[in-house]
Amino acid sequence: MKTEVGNLAIVPQIKPSSAWRARDENEVVRMLVDLQTTLDIAQLLRLFSGHLRDFVPHMGYGFRNEILGIDLVFGHDEHHCCRYLLKLEDETLGEWRIRRDRPFSSADLERMEVLLTHLVYPLRNCLRYQEAVCYAHTDPLTQVGNRAALLSSLPREIEGARRYGQPFALIFLDIDHFKSINDTYGHDAGDAVLRSVAQNIKETVRSSDGVYRFGGEEFVIMFSNVGQGGAENLAERLRQAVAAQAHRIEGEALRVTVSLGVAMLNPGESPSALMNRADQAMYKAKRSGRNRVEVAAQE
Numbered sequence: 001m002k003t004e005v006g007n008l009a010i011v012p013q014i015k016p017s018s019a020w021r022a023r024d025e026n027e028v029v030r031m032l033v034d035l036q037t038t039l040d041i042a043q044l045l046r047l048f049s050g051h052l053r054d055f056v057p058h059m060g061y062g063f064r065n066e067i068l069g070i071d072l073v074f075g076h077d078e079h080h081c082c083r084y085l086l087k088l089e090d091e092t093l094g095e096w097r098i099r100r101d102r103p104f105s106s107a108d109l110e111r112m113e114v115l116l117t118h119l120v121y122p123l124r125n126c127l128r129y130q131e132a133v134c135y136a137h138t139d140p141l142t143q144v145g146n147r148a149a150l151l152s153s154l155p156r157e158i159e160g161a162r163r164y165g166q167p168f169a170l171i172f173l174d175i176d177h178f179k180s181i182n183d184t185y186g187h188d189a190g191d192a193v194l195r196s197v198a199q200n201i202k203e204t205v206r207s208s209d210g211v212y213r214f215g216g217e218e219f220v221i222m223f224s225n226v227g228q229g230g231a232e233n234l235a236e237r238l239r240q241a242v243a244a245q246a247h248r249i250e251g252e253a254l255r256v257t258v259s260l261g262v263a264m265l266n267p268g269e270s271p272s273a274l275m276n277r278a279d280q281a282m283y284k285a286k287r288s289g290r291n292r293v294e295v296a297a298q299e
Contacts, residue, residue, distance in 0.1 A: 024055070027055075028114075030051070031118065035047060035118070035119065038126070039125060039126050039129040040126065042072055044119075044123065045072060046074070048115075051115070052115055055111040056112045056115075058075075058098040058099060059075050059099060059101065060076045060077060061074055061098045061099070062074065062098075063096055079099075080102060082104050082108075082109070082112065084116055086116065086120055087120075088124055093120060098112075141213075142195055143195075144213050145210060145211060146213055150210070154170075154271045154275070155271050157222060158274070161224045166225040168223075169224075169262060170220065170222050170265075170274055171231070171260055171262050171278060172260065172279050173197075173258050174259050174286065175193065175194075176256065176258060176259055178193070178256075181193055181254070181256070185250060189249045193256055194213075194217065197242055198211070198213065201221060201241075203241070204241045205223065206223065209221060227264075228295065231262050231295075232293060235260045235293040236293050243257050243258075259291065259292060259294075260285060260293045261278045261282030261283070261284065261294050261295075261296065262278065262294070262296065263277040264296075281294045
């Protein structure tokens with residue numbers, strides 16, 4: 001049977017008891033120095049867990065921040081769990097938890113609570129940095145990745161696909177006759193269509209697939225470990241999902257269509273070359289009548 005303890009709000013006000021030795025205080029100082037060396041949340045938690053083990057042995061740990069969509073889990077899922085809700089100046093940072101195979105004593109909890117008070121400021125810095133990075137790489141209108149995010153992620157994803165011998169595909173998607181929507185109904189209507197199409201894409205692809213607004217009315221979807229047949233089927237599902245959606249504009253039910261180009265990664269191909277082939281396949285779909293999927297030839 002699993003047991004859980006804790007579930008407290010930790011703020012930087014807890015002082016160590018007189019039972020703490022000078023050696024313990026020196027270890028805390030070393031931990032404080034280490035926690036100031038990174039703005040990466042995963043690295044910060046690894047450093048904190050490493051120092052915490054000297055005071056409270058544990059076999060697994062995790063952290064969750066629902067607002068930023070962070071849910072990190074490391075180590076083993078043992079029978080006994082201790083959870084703390086971390087807060088700082090009325091700001092909820094997230095939930096910290098550790099696990100091990102034996103119960104936590106009151107002395108364990110005291111040590112952990114003292115050390116957690118030293119985690120909250122570095123953790124807040126990491127969260128604010130990640131939030132800034134997230135905003136810098138997110139299209140504010142559609143809430144998908146922007147062009148900068150795509151250009152940053154694509155080389156890394158291609159490298160990973162090659163390392164593990166997995167197929168990798170890229171889809172370019174363009175909304176048909178989008179200029180006429182803006183000209184006829186106004187840019188607010190065009191923005192509503194962009195948001196709706198982005199939502200259609202996110203609901204159709206896997207959560208692990210990357211979705212980006214490349215610019216204007218053009219989107220890019222990248223995904224690994226899917227062969228050409230699967231990529232083509234996914235593109236067709238995207239086409240059908242968008243075509244089936246009715247947009248209420250000035251009392252009218254407006255339907256839009258999209259043209260899609262699919263390209264599979266060739267051996268030794270650069271990210272820019274892959275993007276160019278997917279883009280050309282999409283323009284071929286445009287020239288062939290729109291509202292269709294075209295697949296770039298493999299080399």
